[in-house]
Amino acid sequence: MPDAPYDRCAMTAAANQSGRRATASRRLERAGIRDVAAAAGVSITTVSDALNGKGRLPDETRSRVREVAERLGYRPSAAARTLRTGRSGLIGLTVTTYGEEPFTFTEFAYFAEMARAATSAALGRGYALVVLPASSRHDVWSNVALDGTVVIDPADQDPLVSELYRSGVPVVSDGKPGNCPVTAWVDNDHEAAVLEILDHLSEAGARRIGLLTGTSTDTYTRLSTEAYLAWCAHVGQEPVYEAYPAHDPAAGAVAADRLLARPDRPDAVYGLFDPNGTDLLAAARRYGLRVPDDLLLVCCSESDVYAGTEPPITTLSLKPRRIGTTVVNLLIDAIEGVDSGTGVDVSRLFQPRYRTAGSGPPPGTLMPTELIVRASSQRRSPRTTISAPRTPGEV
Amino acid sequence: MPDAPYDRCAMTAAANQSGRRATASRRLERAGIRDVAAAAGVSITTVSDALNGKGRLPDETRSRVREVAERLGYRPSAAARTLRTGRSGLIGLTVTTYGEEPFTFTEFAYFAEMARAATSAALGRGYALVVLPASSRHDVWSNVALDGTVVIDPADQDPLVSELYRSGVPVVSDGKPGNCPVTAWVDNDHEAAVLEILDHLSEAGARRIGLLTGTSTDTYTRLSTEAYLAWCAHVGQEPVYEAYPAHDPAAGAVAADRLLARPDRPDAVYGLFDPNGTDLLAAARRYGLRVPDDLLLVCCSESDVYAGTEPPITTLSLKPRRIGTTVVNLLIDAIEGVDSGTGVDVSRLFQPRYRTAGSGPPPGTLMPTELIVRASSQRRSPRTTISAPRTPGEV
DNA sequence: GGCCCTGGCAGAACCGTTTCTCCATGCTGC
DNA sequence: GCAGCATGGAGAAACGGTTCTGCCAGGGCC
Numbered sequence: 001m002p003d004a005p006y007d008r009c010a011m012t013a014a015a016n017q018s019g020r021r022a023t024a025s026r027r028l029e030r031a032g033i034r035d036v037a038a039a040a041g042v043s044i045t046t047v048s049d050a051l052n053g054k055g056r057l058p059d060e061t062r063s064r065v066r067e068v069a070e071r072l073g074y075r076p077s078a079a080a081r082t083l084r085t086g087r088s089g090l091i092g093l094t095v096t097t098y099g100e101e102p103f104t105f106t107e108f109a110y111f112a113e114m115a116r117a118a119t120s121a122a123l124g125r126g127y128a129l130v131v132l133p134a135s136s137r138h139d140v141w142s143n144v145a146l147d148g149t150v151v152i153d154p155a156d157q158d159p160l161v162s163e164l165y166r167s168g169v170p171v172v173s174d175g176k177p178g179n180c181p182v183t184a185w186v187d188n189d190h191e192a193a194v195l196e197i198l199d200h201l202s203e204a205g206a207r208r209i210g211l212l213t214g215t216s217t218d219t220y221t222r223l224s225t226e227a228y229l230a231w232c233a234h235v236g237q238e239p240v241y242e243a244y245p246a247h248d249p250a251a252g253a254v255a256a257d258r259l260l261a262r263p264d265r266p267d268a269v270y271g272l273f274d275p276n277g278t279d280l281l282a283a284a285r286r287y288g289l290r291v292p293d294d295l296l297l298v299c300c301s302e303s304d305v306y307a308g309t310e311p312p313i314t315t316l317s318l319k320p321r322r323i324g325t326t327v328v329n330l331l332i333d334a335i336e337g338v339d340s341g342t343g344v345d346v347s348r349l350f351q352p353r354y355r356t357a358g359s360g361p362p363p364g365t366l367m368p369t370e371l372i373v374r375a376s377s378q379r380r381s382p383r384t385t386i387s388a389p390r391t392p393g394e395v
Numbered sequence: 396m397p398d399a400p401y402d403r404c405a406m407t408a409a410a411n412q413s414g415r416r417a418t419a420s421r422r423l424e425r426a427g428i429r430d431v432a433a434a435a436g437v438s439i440t441t442v443s444d445a446l447n448g449k450g451r452l453p454d455e456t457r458s459r460v461r462e463v464a465e466r467l468g469y470r471p472s473a474a475a476r477t478l479r480t481g482r483s484g485l486i487g488l489t490v491t492t493y494g495e496e497p498f499t500f501t502e503f504a505y506f507a508e509m510a511r512a513a514t515s516a517a518l519g520r521g522y523a524l525v526v527l528p529a530s531s532r533h534d535v536w537s538n539v540a541l542d543g544t545v546v547i548d549p550a551d552q553d554p555l556v557s558e559l560y561r562s563g564v565p566v567v568s569d570g571k572p573g574n575c576p577v578t579a580w581v582d583n584d585h586e587a588a589v590l591e592i593l594d595h596l597s598e599a600g601a602r603r604i605g606l607l608t609g610t611s612t613d614t615y616t617r618l619s620t621e622a623y624l625a626w627c628a629h630v631g632q633e634p635v636y637e638a639y640p641a642h643d644p645a646a647g648a649v650a651a652d653r654l655l656a657r658p659d660r661p662d663a664v665y666g667l668f669d670p671n672g673t674d675l676l677a678a679a680r681r682y683g684l685r686v687p688d689d690l691l692l693v694c695c696s697e698s699d700v701y702a703g704t705e706p707p708i709t710t711l712s713l714k715p716r717r718i719g720t721t722v723v724n725l726l727i728d729a730i731e732g733v734d735s736g737t738g739v740d741v742s743r744l745f746q747p748r749y750r751t752a753g754s755g756p757p758p759g760t761l762m763p764t765e766l767i768v769r770a771s772s773q774r775r776s777p778r779t780t781i782s783a784p785r786t787p788g789e790v
Numbered sequence: 791g792g793c794c795c796t797g798g799c800a801g802a803a804c805c806g807t808t809t810c811t812c813c814a815t816g817c818t819g820c
Numbered sequence: 821g822c823a824g825c826a827t828g829g830a831g832a833a834a835c836g837g838t839t840c841t842g843c844c845a846g847g848g849c850c
Binding site for chain 2: 030073075076077078079080081082083088089090095112119123126128129130131132133139140142143144145166167168278282305308310
């Protein structure tokens with residue numbers, strides 16, 4: 001250990017230190033970087049470099065500083081670091097809110113699973129996730145420094161997304177955006193999924209397939225319903241569907257009942273939402289319909305309770321884990337890729353940031369779904385297809 | 396509008412502004428408070444005061460500044476504000492992690508609901524929630540400035556809680572802490588809940604009540620099991636229980652099977668975890684046991700699927716919404732109550748902060764649970780319906 | 791021997807707020 | 821006519837890091 005420079009530095013550091021807090025004897029305060037520098041006999045530059053693995057320092061100094069920092073229980077201030085570097089290590093996750101009750105994001109297993117995967121993926125890359133409501137504009141959003149945001153199912157011309165875009169915060173959306181300046185998006189191939197289900201039900205012998213759908217205008221509901229209608233038009237079946245507000249748990253049972261009470265009662269039903277399987281099963285019982293003999297059933301759900309119902313119900317899984325992981329990784333890629341961190345990067349100063357050069361539509365990824373076939377949708381095996389089989393890629 | 400002071404101020408502000416960035420022509424940058432001050436012809440002090448409702452300013456100035464800020468799309472930097480005020484508006488929520496898969500917090504509906512309520516309560520008071528894993532010490536925790544933290548079920552001598560305590564971050568725990576310096580805690584009255592269930596089963600005719608419990612040492616499992624054993628000792632029944640790792644979804648079914656395969660097979664079972672109802676029902680079917688005639692069943696669950704099983708199963712609800720709301724409100728009370736914000740408050744410098752003076756055990760709140768009695772635990776008294784007809788509206 | 795290069799580090803600017811301090815002005819009461 | 825006070829607002833010091841710049845010493849090279 002070289003002694004001469006150590007002594008010199010110690011004096012400088014001590015002077016620096018005493019020059020800072022001339023007033024009170026502040027004991028019990030958290031150790032700052034200056035304290036570490038003083039204790040280690042180096043400058044704060046050296047401490048910062050040593051702790052962050054930067055600069056040109058011999059390993060000896062580096063380890064000594066690290067040891068002193070450890071001994072003092074030094075924790076760098078996240079706020080100061082964020083202020084200087086412009087990076088907080090936080091990414092936002094919007095959740096939709098319905099009416100009075102602020103949150104419905106754990107209502108459906110899809111969101112819960114997706115949020116879990118997103119949280120996990122973010123942490124795996126050193127980021128933490130902040131859950132924020134899609135409404136309530138400046139109130140909360142302005143109070144937290146975000147490096148980027150995952151927006152679930154943005155509306156057309158979503159004001160929140162616009163605001164974030166203006167602020168230069170990258171946004172990746174779960175759900176294909178309508179007309180939003182998002183950096184990227186991820187979604188399931190809802191058209192393909194619905195067509196696969198309808199074909200599957202047809203092959204099982206269904207002649208009139210009904211749909212239990214929602215009244216809201218989110219991408220999922222819209223695309224699925226459109227795909228259903230398109231399929232009906234294609235095979236020449238009259239559409240039979242009932243829509244209800246999906247966020248109201250009681251309304252689903254009523255809608256299921258309505259659907260099966262119709263004069264043109266379907267002999268197969270696909271329910272877009274998680275509880276529809278249970279609701280439809282109960283409704284079928286009430287009307288004395290046997291599943292799958294009198295009624296074929298499929299619903300979209302992430303819950304495995306449908307493996308244990310009587311009969312087990314065929315479900316479509318949207319694979320929310322995969323969505324959550326992908327969406328977060330895309331977002332962090334965008335955050336770390338652009339990196340307007342050091343100073344002003346003049347080259348892209350007058351271009352929209354975080355967009356692919358050329359500014360076409362934002363890049364999107366369609367992820368496949370998974371149909372888990374169970375007893376509720378299997379009736380007559382041979383009784384072949386009514387409609388021509390179609391490839392998943394077809395829209 | 397007074398003209399003379401406006402002109403004077405404008406000149407000062409312009410000088411101030413130009414004195415700042417002599418170098419580049421930084422267009423497209425987000426407007427800072429200096430820009431607002433320059434545009435409004437006032438000092439940055441005035442802008443800050445006007446926007447934050449502080450200082451002594453005439454309404455005229457206040458509204459003018461506000462309008463200019465609005466026009467410029469000014470958003471204060473959260474990082475700078477946090478650095479200066481020491482408050483980030485963020486509170487942490489720990490989640491437990493099991494083995495490889497980092498997250499199990501939405502595994503049980505309890506945590507999902509609790510987290511949802513906590514998020515909602517925090518947002519209602521102007522805070523945002525950050526989800527962080529209970530493990531992974533400095534990595535992530537140091538990178539985010541937290542005003543306080545909700546810790547779910549801290550371990551005895553929990554290192555994370557100790558660390559947070561040393562950092563002066565208030566901690567409120569969900570689950571009665573063993574030996575942790577938490578500010579406050581909230582928990583269900585697990586003893587009372589278990590005793591209520593056991594009494595309920597006894598009254599329904601149970602002679603030998605079994606328990607399906609967990610192998611982990613968290614408060615919930617421990618207290619519930621202890622209450623069960625105490626009850627057994629009290630009434631003179633030999634304990635009959637099986638324990639399994641609750642985080643393993645497959646193990647539950649096996650344990651349920653084991654419990655019903657025992658030579659001293661119970662005629663009633665209480666399952667501590669959410670999936671136990673389904674598992675026990677399936678196991679009972681396998682052994683030809685009718686519920687509730689041959690086997691009474693209760694399980695702890697927040698899921699409403701048990702209202703629709705055949706037969707419907709009696710559940711104990713821990714009311715996670717109430718827990719989540721309470722725990723967050725207690726935490727924010729602690730954050731805002733102590734408020735060592737302005738400078739060093741010498742009076743409490745040498746006392747442990749965020750504890751009740753006198754430093755006895757931290758204040759805790761026991762919240763009641765709710766037993767939802769359904770067919771599975773009702774056998775002999777009036778020998779009424781096994782499954783009541785239910786209206787479509789009922790969930 | 792001058793020069794450049796490189797390693798090792800100190801100094802100081804800077805990030806964008808909040809807030810403490812203090813000054814100028816006009817008015818009141820005596 | 822002046823002390824005293826309220827009002828309105830400017831100035832500058834923090835907050836606690838990161839990082840750009842630059843100094844100094846030593847060694848290789850011509």
